[in-house]
Amino acid sequence: MMKKIILVSAVALTLGACSARDDRLLTGAAIGGAAGAVVGGVATGTGGGALIGGAIGAAGGAVIADATRPRYHHRKRCHYSSRYDRTVCR
Numbered sequence: 001m002m003k004k005i006i007l008v009s010a011v012a013l014t015l016g017a018c019s020a021r022d023d024r025l026l027t028g029a030a031i032g033g034a035a036g037a038v039v040g041g042v043a044t045g046t047g048g049g050a051l052i053g054g055a056i057g058a059a060g061g062a063v064i065a066d067a068t069r070p071r072y073h074h075r076k077r078c079h080y081s082s083r084y085d086r087t088v089c090r
Contacts, residue, residue, distance in 0.1 A: 024069055025062045032061015 033054045040053015078089040 021066070021069060024065050028061040028063075028065025029058040030061070032064070033058030036060070 034057070036057015037050045037054035039057070041047070041050030043049060043053070076089040078087050080086070081088040
């Protein structure tokens with residue numbers, strides 16, 4: 001029982017320090033892993049196939065979640081620069 005409490009506490013502390021990007025990656029990996037495990041288990045009919053499908057699905061889900069995350073280009077700070085005689089955005 002004590003091992004379970006320590007494990008849950010460690011996972012909670014680790015996830016509590018996540019940024020928005022990390023949270024998105026974790027969610028994508030969880031969804032991909034679950035879907036991959038189901039497909040792998042159904043396709044092969046074995047637990048090993050479910051494990052491999054889950055691992056591949058988790059990796060794919062994390063990659064897709066990172067590739068599709070929103071980019072915040074509209075938050076650029078712009079100002080008029082007399083040095084360049086035009087508007088400069090950073």
